[in-house]
Amino acid sequence: MEQPDRLKKFILQDGKPIQKIWDTSSLSSFLSCPRLYNYTNLQGYRSKIYGMATGFGSAVHMGFEVLDSEKFKGATKDQAVVASIKAVLLEYGEALSQAEDKARGLTSVLRAIVWRAEEYWEDLFEIATKPNGEPS
Amino acid sequence: MTKEKEEVQELEIPVELLEKDPIELAENDNDINEIVKYLRATRENIRATESAGKRITSKAARTKPKQYKEDPLSILVKEA
Numbered sequence: 001m002e003q004p005d006r007l008k009k010f011i012l013q014d015g016k017p018i019q020k021i022w023d024t025s026s027l028s029s030f031l032s033c034p035r036l037y038n039y040t041n042l043q044g045y046r047s048k049i050y051g052m053a054t055g056f057g058s059a060v061h062m063g064f065e066v067l068d069s070e071k072f073k074g075a076t077k078d079q080a081v082v083a084s085i086k087a088v089l090l091e092y093g094e095a096l097s098q099a100e101d102k103a104r105g106l107t108s109v110l111r112a113i114v115w116r117a118e119e120y121w122e123d124l125f126e127i128a129t130k131p132n133g134e135p136s
Numbered sequence: 137m138t139k140e141k142e143e144v145q146e147l148e149i150p151v152e153l154l155e156k157d158p159i160e161l162a163e164n165d166n167d168i169n170e171i172v173k174y175l176r177a178t179r180e181n182i183r184a185t186e187s188a189g190k191r192i193t194s195k196a197a198r199t200k201p202k203q204y205k206e207d208p209l210s211i212l213v214k215e216a
Contacts, residue, residue, distance in 0.1 A: 081172055086162045093158020095194050114175035 010042070017042045020044040050095040056104040059092040068127055072135040077121045084113050147198040150174050167186070 009021045019026060019041065039045045044080040068085045070080035088096075088109055096106035128136045153167050161167055178197035185196040188203055 042208060078169075078172075082165060082168050085168050085172070089162035094163065097155070097158055106158065110154075110179070111175050112173055112192040115179050118176060118179045 050092075052099060052101065052104060055092065055095055055097070056109065059088050059109045060112050061097060062091060063088045063109060063115060067113060067117060069135050071121070072127045072129075077117055080121075081114060081117050084117075085110055088113070145200055147177050149175060149198070 010017045010019050010041040010122075012018075025083070026037070026041050038079055063084045066076055067080050070083045071077075075083065089106075093106060096104075098104040102108070130136045150170055153161065153171050156167065181197050181200045182192060184200050184203060185192055189199045190201050192195070
């Protein structure tokens, strides 16, 4: 039996995307506004405007993702932290440094990355891989 | 019981680096490493504050509290 590359969350039916696997984000998006759900989830539109709350979360998420993927590739903790910080600075640095709420500013994101590496670099959990060998 | 004055070493926040243009900062490994060094030290201070049984405040990250050489409970029992 061939393992699927990735479970298909959406399928195309008569050229239209239909969601087959539902998660809480998709459900809450649909419940809050079906049109928003259509644009963001089905058609893949993304806001170009940096949102304070979601932007901070996205920056932290990106930082952690780079940290983990660098670890997966065999980088040292120091190398992974620097790579993660660089990625966040380039993608979100300008918006984060203008944040009015300091708790959701650049320093907080950098702290989250460094502290995560300090706490969990030696973690016993391993990063799951996709069938093609890439980190999932 | 006399209360000893604690020796407080306060970390210096690298404000200049944290306020630097993010794109310029991303190109300078030394500056990034300075920030990482500072943030690691703040993590150490938080750990030390937790192990000293003190409250975590905004200042806790920048200062390292005096550590008990023995188990805090045994010190209290001895002094009672």
